[in-house]
Structures are given as structure tokens and as C-alpha cells.
Amino acid sequence: MIPRSRLFQVELGISLVPQRQKDGAGRKVRGEGREFLISDWFAIHFRDRVSQLSRVLDLPPENLIKSISAVPISKKEEVADFQLSVHSVLECSNGHSKPDIQVQARRLAEKLKCDTVVSEISTGPGTVNFKINRELLTKTVLQQVFEDGINYGLKSELFSGLPQKKVVVEFSSPNVAKKFHVGHLRSTIIGNFIANLKEALGHQVTRINYFGDWGMQFGLLGTGFQLFGYEEKLQSNPLQHLFEVYVQVNKEAADDENVEKSAREFFHQLEAGDKQALSLWQKFRDLSIKEYVQIYKRLGVHFDEYSGESFYREKSREVLRLLDKKGLLQRTKKGTAVIDLSGKGDPSLSCTVMRSNGTSLYATRDLAAAIDRMNKYNFDSMIYVTDKGQQNHFQQVFQILKLMGFEWAERCRHIPFGVVQGMKTRRGDVTFLEDVINETRLRMLENMAFSKTSKELENPHETAERVGLAALIIQDFKGHLLSDYKFNWDRVFQSRGDTGVFLQYTHARLSSLEETFECGHLRNINATCLQDPQSISILQHLLRYDEVLFKSSQDLQPRHIVSYLITLSHLTAVAHKTLQIKGRLPEVAEARLHLFKAVRSVLANGMKLLGITPVSRM
Template sequence: MACLFRRAIAEQVSRVVGLPSETVAQSIRVIPVHRKHESPDFQLFVNSLLDGHSDPTSNIHEKAEKLAKKLTRDSVISEIGVARGAVTFKVNRELLTKAVLHKISQDGQSYGLNTELLSVLPKRKTIVEYSSPNIAKKFHVGHLRSTIIGNFIANLKEAVGNEVIRINYLGDWGLQFGLLGTGFSTFGCEKELEANPLQHLFDVYVKINEAAEKDDAIRSSAKEFLKKLEEGHPQVLSLWTHFRDLSIQEYAKVYKRLGVHFDDYSGESFYKEKSQEVLQLLKNKGILKTTENGTGVIDLSEGQDFSSYKAVVRSDGTSLYITRDLAAAIDRMDTYRFGEMIYVTDKSQQTHFQQMFKILEILGKDAGRCYHVPFGLVKGMKTRKGDVIFLEDVLDEARARMLQNMAAAETSKELEDPAGTAEKIGIAALIVQDFKGPLLSDYQFDWDRALQSYGDTGVFLQYTHARLNSLQALCDMGDYTDTDTSCLQEPSVISTMQHLLRYDEVVLKCLEDLQPRYLVTYLMGLGHLASVAHRTLPVKGSTPEVALARLLFFRNVQKVLGNAMKILGIMPVTNM
């Protein structure tokens, strides 16, 4: 395991440079595997480490050479070299294989997640708010990114020991409900609502919106409905509750398909009263201003530029989206005493969160614990039905296409639940295509590219995991406790061991940037290394000792692959 080798290197270096071994260890990194030739395992960039402890007139390469000459090979370190201003270390190959495989067997799901490199990170209570669809509307495909990105961040934080609270902050308040309430009395049908709740409410919403554009009286009626809702009118409140309950039931079906869960279904409605407390707080601090038309605003600038004013309350006294968001943030600060709160929404809301965090600061709240993770748009996502609108259509399309591909593939196995397997593979394809690049970037969706079984795709990851599982099922030899791994010295094994050493570094990078692409790239590398090893290291026909060692190797590669896929939000399949 990397920490064992880092510690051995750090202890020797610390004796030479006079720095604590813990400090040195934080500067040691695993060298990425080279495709064409074997490379050293670790590197220590000396410039920052030795500042103030070496001759300032010497260049970086000279510093590295001077340090390397003072270090010695031992039972752990087999070679010491210098490359590009770094001291490089190659560890004993037999020890490398033995230590990594033993550590994976010992740690299981926690492999690479509780190392010395990650131990310096504070364990904090983390709130992740994500998905957050609008009640009474079908789950729009635009919410797919928020759902899977938020799920990844929550999984990642949880994996390294944080207490994570997953919140689905539903859009269940505001003028949209005024329109929907008004529209349901005209276009609604209780029978259709029970049969297909979200589709019917969507149809009603579209019709009333069209009508409201032509008739100001309808918009006035919608505002009156919302006012009654905020005042708690029993009949209006009952209708809203009915819409909300039906919506959550429908959303739960989609979340189940995605393997996503929440600890709290919160919503704007919970904060309609607390938002009035926020307004009172703003008044008490003398920062709530009223415009000529009666709208309540806050000046977010240093000067008096009116364009910097942010509305926080309508002229009729009803709350706005940002007021309810402020109330929710303050309430969570008081209730959860969290260490960090992460909002996952599309990039169009960047200004909203900047303004919200600024108002929290004005109110004397610790907005430094709040973060916004913005993401770009998905373009060109179409199904056979045409331009896609709803997420369920995308999931159905992914499952149908994968079933078709599986039926056409010569290597496909008879499966107990082909549709369920196809669904998991299809969702893996969607997630990997989404996670390949920087989250902030828009990207063009391509079904054919996403569902390829080769290359860097979710299908390839699932195929690799299933193939390693099948190998275990066909050749399982029982107890691996006393397996002799000294025979595992082939280049494909060593390259894979080197790659497995880097897992905690990749996790650390994901934690620093909250970007899944680093983990996706790492897993693709692991998948391709596993494929080479599978091709070059036969189990059948080998001696029992070699077969057992190779099976242990493949089993442990599968463990790390599967565990990391779960962090991404992918449910690994065992057959396909």
C-alpha cells in the first residue's frame, strides 16, 4: 500500500533534510503508469521541500541529485534516481505486489480511503443539496446532472468518513403553484391525475401558461391563489399537499432506478414562515429598502448603483426564491451545525448563489462554509420520441438500446434479469459520458459513443467488472489467506500494482475540486490494465500456486474497480 512505501521513503529523507517525516510524506507522489516502459513508483519534488534547507544557488536538478546521493537503497527501496527536478524511487517488486494485494484484502471497501495522505483532511458534517426538481412537473432531463453529480459528491464525502446529509430541496412553492392551482380548476381532471400524476399536471401547467400570456386576469388569479396558499387557506393548502405527495411518489421511482437516495425531502414551503423572520432580520439591520412599487430590496454594492439591488420580497409581502433559500441556509446552520454545505445546480444560478452568500455575510452568518458546484448543459440528448424532455424517457432509451446491443453481442450470457442489467449498464454509460470532462462545460450527448463496449465508456467499465467476476465464478479456489504472491512479477501485474498505489491521490484530487473526471480517468486506466492482465495471465492451465495468486490479483482489482464505480454512482453488474 502506498502509505507503507511513502512512510519508508519519508523516514529516510527526513533524516537527511531534517524535516518531520509527516511533512516529507505529504510531498511524495506516485508516478502515473507509463504505457510503453516500466517506470519508478514514487517521486519527490525537492524544490518546495528543500527551500531554506539547501544551497539557493543550485538549480532544481542539482538539488535533486544532491539529495539522491545522500539516500540509500534498502529492503523497501530498490532504486533511487533523478528525473525532471524530482528524486524517484522504485520499490522492491515482490514487496510491492504482496503489500498492495494484502492491503486490498484487508481493507475491502475502505482501501485507499483512510491513508496518511487523506488523514490530514478534517472529518466534517457535510450537507449536499442536489436534484431539487419542481413539484408538479415531470422529472426534467436537466435535473439528471444535478442528481448524479450531487450523488457523487455525497458518496465521495461519505467514503472518506464525513457525516453526510443528503437534501432534496424541492421547488414546491412560488408563483408556479398559483398558476397550477388556477389551472387545475379549469383544465384539471382528478381521474387523469391519479392515473398519471406528473404528466397530467405538466399538461395543465402548459395550458394555463398559454392562457395567462393572453389574459392578465389569469395571472392576477394565480397571484391571489399563491397569497391564499401563503396564508394557509385550507382548501388551497389541501390541493397543494395533494400535488406535492403525488409528485414525491413519482420522483421516488426515478431515484430508485438511478440508485439515489435522500435523507431529507425539504422544500421551499418549509421556509415560507422563516423567510418572514429573515425579512425582519434585514429590517432590524437597516438594510432592507423599499422601491417605489413596494418591492423589498437589498443593496449588494459598496455604492448606490440600483442594478446591484436584489429583490427579496414582493410588493404584496409574499416571499421570493432567494428569501426562502436564505431562510433554509440559516435554519440548517442552526439545526445541523455543519462543517460545509454544497449546492449542486446548473451554472445559470451562479449569480443567485453569489448574491445569497453575500446576503448571508451581511447578516453576519458564516457563508464561507457554503459552496456552489455549478455545471453546464447537456446538448443533443434525444430519444426515438424526438427531442427529449423527461428523464424517464432517457432511462428507458438507455435500457432499450443496451438490451438491443446485448442481444446482438456474441459474448452475451443468459441473464436472470436482462432488463435490470441493461438498465444498470445504460445508467453507467450516462454517468461516465457526463463525468468525463469539467462539470462547468456544456457537452454534446451521443448515444452511440456513450454505449460503446470499448474505449473509455461506462459500458466498458461494467464489462470489465463482469468479466473479472465471471473469472472468479469459473475458477474460484476458495481460501486465499496464505497465497504466495511472489510469482506475480509479470509487467502487467506490476503496472496494475503501480496504478492501484495512486488511488488515494485520485480521491484527494476529487475532494479538492469536487470533480468526478479524475476518478473516471483513473478507472479507465485500471480497466485497460485489467484487460491486458486478463489477456496475458491465464488462470486455467497454470500451476495451482500461480492460479491462486492470479485469482487473488484479479479478485482484488475487481474490488477496487467496483468500490470506485459505486462512488461515481454506478451499480456494478456481475454478468452481462
């Protein structure tokens, strides 16, 4: 990505500061009433010039850099390439007088004049706008895309000085002995995106899948299997059979207190380390994980550590002892152990950490897991990705960690997400993830059957699944993660709308272009062949990629990248119709081919960050 600080170096008049300043060489900065040049944006000594500018404005260089942004493209008119936010600059000017923003923007623009780099200077609402020499813009953008490759946008000065951190991301976390429900899809793909983005930014990321493999549900399941289970069914279709057992035992427990009592006793035996109970539990766990791994493989998701609540059944006792030692543990009349989070004895603001029979709870095991991970990874940040229904739970866990004296609790963060409504397969209402993936593949195969190119695919099922998963992911990532949304199969699979199918189609079409026409050397392209409105719009949009990545890195929302890629695909669709390659002069064809190749590269980079595997044919 072209560094912001290399785009233009503006020496501002002293009207913005109380007194005359000197640059690093001791020379006086030119004052009001003079014209100031926008220096060569590729100047070798730019960082020195930014330092000069920061002294003139009395603000840190990084603040100036972040005041410069690419101008969003417009379908109705040609726009400038970059804008300097005068409001942002003045905001950082340490209390100096702030005259009318628009007046100040005009004054500033009048002090600047065009040069070989900047061909036009204008003002917008609170901004000074710069239009870059078109040939220079073309060559520089394309060169940067091809030189940086998968790191395009990540080398931007927006990320300069970013410390490399140790990040733990806990996501997916299905409940063992239950089929992978579609409700866990969001946690899986969101957590995968966050881990991908953090890794791309150079952080050391540890991906943890924290299974729900402990708790009272295993008391019910253990009792249920003893009553209704069949070993041969367990081996042939483990999760389906365990699901059926779990449903049946819950019905029995609702009508028969003895069944519920047996379930509590079975879990108590598990906590006490009973060999027979543990052996049955271990079998359930092993069979479940084996099936889950196959699902993750299809999703293209991997983990560095498979963990689970069961790992902390012993350490949760240590947590209880530590809580008791610090005087935080309180006993209720029912015999449960709670932590008062109100500080005033308000029972409604307490967190239960132990049942009356001495067994642990979800919160207790989460406390033990957090402490263990800090000891193991010494993380700078730990991110939990779960639905918004668990917001209160994590607030309580983080608060208890603070009460225990662990200052690093401030480094823990919960990323909540909303509920998906209406994701049902044609088979019925119970929606398991495997069924949804199979349905996705089937629907894509049906759609691809109408395409002539689908007959040429070596593995149409694999392609259909990748395109289908892209459709699911883009549908999920288009809005704010915290929002609920209603799933619509027909809308998701539209090939011309703002969908994952459209992104894959664009990538495949551009890949086909590269296969048909070979690219020569970038240094041989004639930049004057890419001065049409469609080419310029694409180049301007490519300039914005680092800003989009920066936004997502700040709030961990994938929607910024999704919106960017969809716009890029629409721009490309228009350009593909008007910028013909076949039958054109060699230099024109070569230039357009490099433009489309740059688009495909950035499109693929963004899709991979989102967890999508781009396809070359469909």
C-alpha cells in the first residue's frame, strides 16, 4: 500500500500556529501569504519532512498521517484521490484557535500549488482534496499491489509502530456429544476471521477450541445412554444417536424425579473421578471430536489447541480455594458458593461458582481456564467469540478475575454476536451445520448446472461447496456482528447481488482472463492506457484497502472488508464490459490485463482474510 506519508508532504503556513517554526536543518518555515509546494510523494527523506510538518502543526506525525484518507469513489462523478481532514488536524493542534473549518480549508488550499505529483487541489466539506497525476497513480498502485502480494495494505503507515502481540482467540466451542448445531457457525467463522486478521497483522495468534465437554448435561447423557443407548448405533452414527438419547432422557427427567436424581449422581461420579463414568464420557468425547474435525476441514478452519471444560475440573477446585482464601467466597442457605459482585450483598448481582454438592460450574471452569492460559501463553490479549446471550457471563468472569487481583483481566475481551433466524434446510426445522453445508453445496450444484463452464470443472462438488460457503460467510458478515438477521436461501445464492457467489464469480472470471491472456512485465505497461473513468475508479478504490483493513483491525468487524470487496467486484463488472482485451492493441491489452490481475490479487487477499477459499473456475 502506498504509505500515507509518501503521498504528499505539505508545509502549512504559520497561521495555524502561534509563532514561526524552524525545520530540522534550522531553516525558517515559509509564512503566510506565500505559496507552498506539495513535495514529491516518493521523497526518500519523507519521514524528516513529516517531522517538520508535525512541528509546524504541533502534533505527532501519526496524527497527521491518520488525517489523510483516500476519497470514496462516486458512481455519479469523478472525485479526488486523497483528502486532508482540516477538522482532524485542528483537533490535534493542542488548543490553538480553531476558526471556521471551511474558511480554514480554503486558506490552506490557496497556499498550496500543483506540481508534477498533484495535478489538482480543491476543497470539500472540511477537507483539502488532492488529485494525483494519473500516470503516476496508475504505475504506483499497480507496482505496490504486485510487489506486496498478500501483504498489500498491511504495510501501510496506518499500522506503523504496531507492537507484535501474543493473542489468544477462543472460538467455535461446540458442546461435545451433540451434533454441531448451526448456532456455532457464527462463532466459528467470526473467530476464524479475527484470528486470520490478527495473524496478517503480524501478531502471534493461538486458536483455541474450548469444547463444552463437562457439566450436568453429561450427567443426563450418561444416565440416558445407560437407559436408552445402543453401542452399535453409537459406533455407526455417534452424534446422531447421542442426540436422540439426550432428547429422550430430557423428556424422561421432566416426568421422573429419579431420572434427574440419577443424572446428578452420574455427574458427581465424573467429578469424583469414577473410572466407569469417565470411560463412557471419554468415548463420547473422542467420537464427537472426530466428527467435528471433519466439519472444520470442510469449513477451512484449524485450531492450535483443542481444549475443554473437562481440562479444568481439577483446577477449578484450586480457583475455589483461592477465592475462599481471598475472602470472596460466600455460602448461601442452599449450600451453593457465590461471589458478591455488588459489594453490598445484593444477591441479584452475585455469581454462583459451586453447587451445593460441591461440583463446579461453567463460570468456575472459565476462571480456571483464563488463569491457566495466562500462565501458559502470557498473552497480551484474549478474545472470546460467543453469542450475545453470554455477555453477562463474561462480564462476571472478568470482574471476578479483577477481584482476585489479576490485573491482566483488562486484556480479556468478549466479541458478542447476534442470532441467525430462519436457517432451515429442506429436510426440516432441526438445523445441524453438516446439513446446512450439504444443502449449500446441493443448491450451488443446481445453480451451476445452468452454467456452461461447470461441465469443465474437475471437481464440481468441491467448487460448489467453496462457493456455497462463501455465500454463507458473506451473508453473515455484511452487517454488524451484534445484529440478529434473518437468513434467506434465495437471496444468499444470487449471482449478481451483494453476495459471496458474486465475489467468487468475479474472482473466477478474472482468473480466466489471466489464463487466456498471459501477463508480460509490469515495467513495460503504458500507464496512459488506463486513464479511462473505469480504470481510475478501480485504482482509487485499491488505494483505500489499507484504510478498510485498519477499520476492521480496530473494531474486529468484517463488514468493512465485505463492503469493500463487493464494491470492488461491482467496479470490475462494469470495467470488464467496457475494457476489452481481445483484439486490442498489445499495449492496451497488457495494461488492462495488469489492472484486472491487481484486482484479482486484492480480491483474493480479502476473501482469504474472511475465511473464504477463492475459486478459479465456476
